[in-house]
Amino acid sequence: MMWLLYAIIGLVIVASLLYFLGNYTFWLPFRSSKLPRVVMLHQVTPHSDASGMNMPPEKFEQLLRLLVSKQSIFCFVSELEQYREQSNVVALSFDDGFMDNYIYAYPLLKKYKAKATIYLATQIEGIEKLSHVQIHEMASSGLVEFGAHTQHHVNLLKLDDETAYQEMQQSKHDVEALVGKCPSFAYPFGRFNEKHQQMVREIGFKNAVSTRKKIEPYNPEHPFNIPRVSTHGAMNALQMRIALAKGRYKL
């Protein structure tokens, strides 16, 4: 029966190793500080579990402190082109437009003078959304720029082209009606194809972010599939550093 014991021990060792390499992706190639870090976030609240969708406020503050300690230059996603020659450029981005972005994230953005882009799914149902008053206050602070994320948070790949175009264009109009401008777009669920990238251009967005977990140079010729650094509310300080250095913290 000894062989069974060895087999189990061997499996446990392999599983532990894979788990470790998956959670500490130091083996991924290092990305130069000349490449911008576009960070993807959703909720910031102490009232939900830490997850890929929620970074608790104290963890978000830890992230901001880390970025400030690296002399990061915070810019809006729409400003990535003009910051191309700079190092340590960071564009924080929040998808969907959760009210907790105002309650918990915005005070920290002010405290650390960090800019962020919030992508509003303007007619989304089922979440506690930012109010118009909150949106106005954040926009006029100069620290937050708003982008569009379709009206109803739709998977563009499941729509016919005309409906997809409408969703994207109308969300831009909605954001413009609120704050006067809407230069950038985020694809809901990260689902889109070549045609949708063309639509983003035709509708007049300057650029668009996806959910590809990478750090890449900003390409002004084709800025419609910008990758982002993935985050998780439960990431520890080391995972945070790895994510910012390499683009992703986990497999």
Ligand SMILES: [Zn+2]
């Ligand atoms: Zn979304």
